[in-house]
Amino acid sequence: MGLIEDFALAVPPLIAEPAVYILELFIPDEIVIDVGKKGPVRFEGGSYLYVGSAKRGLRSRASRHLFVSERRRWHIDHIVACSSERRIWWTPYTEGGECGAAHRLSFEHEGIPGIGCSDCRCHTHLFRS
Ligand SMILES: [Zn+2]
Numbered sequence: 001m002g003l004i005e006d007f008a009l010a011v012p013p014l015i016a017e018p019a020v021y022i023l024e025l026f027i028p029d030e031i032v033i034d035v036g037k038k039g040p041v042r043f044e045g046g047s048y049l050y051v052g053s054a055k056r057g058l059r060s061r062a063s064r065h066l067f068v069s070e071r072r073r074w075h076i077d078h079i080v081a082c083s084s085e086r087r088i089w090w091t092p093y094t095e096g097g098e099c100g101a102a103h104r105l106s107f108e109h110e111g112i113p114g115i116g117c118s119d120c121r122c123h124t125h126l127f128r129s
Contacts, residue, residue, distance in 0.1 A: 003104045004049075010062055016091030018059040020101060023050040023076070024129065025083040033078045036115055043079065047129035049105060050076055050116060053098040062088045075115050076126070090118035098125065116121050 007022055035041045054061035065076075066086050072078055080086065091097070102117070102125045109127035116125030118129050 002108050003100045003101060004089050010058060010088040010090050014059040015059060015064045015090070016057040016059045018053075018055050019090040019092040020051070020053045020093055020097035021062070021088050022101065022105075023052065023080075024048070024089065025080060026085040027079070027082055028084045031079075031082045033075065033082075035075050035114065039113065043082075044073045045113070045127075048079070048083075048112075049109065049127045050079075051098045051102045051105065051125045052076075052116060055093060055094060058088075058090055062090075079115075079126075086116070096120075102127075106126045 010021070022048065023122070027043055027045050033041050049054060052061070057082065063086060066081055072081065084092045088101050099120050099122050102122045105127050106123065109129060111124040112126045112128070113124050
């Protein structure tokens with residue numbers, strides 16, 4: 001399905017190298033999450049794709065996404081906590097690579113505005129799959 005074909009599935013033992021990744025997750029039932037200033041946002045049940053980068057290595061970041069952390073710092077942490085299936089696809093890190101990937105996903109998928117893009121100019125880094 002398009003972009004994800006350019007990424008490899010991350011399976012343990014996870015690599016320590018810097019990576020751009022796509023977190024694929026499945027939300028079984030509708031959830032409502034408070035997204036900061038935007039207030040509550042409704043997420044329908046279904047599959048989602050979240051693009052991120054792990055400049056300090058995929059291993060710790062991927063663990064955080066795959067094994068739900070008690071520490072919930074980002075919106076995606078709350079979404080992950082409500083998901084029942086999670087997979088990570090990755091490709092070697094490039095500067096701004098996650099924004100390039102988000103841009104490409106935006107042509108194929110509906111975006112949920114304002115998620116995962118507080119440090120860049122993207123519309124979003126989260127998409128319905
Ligand atoms: Zn971006």
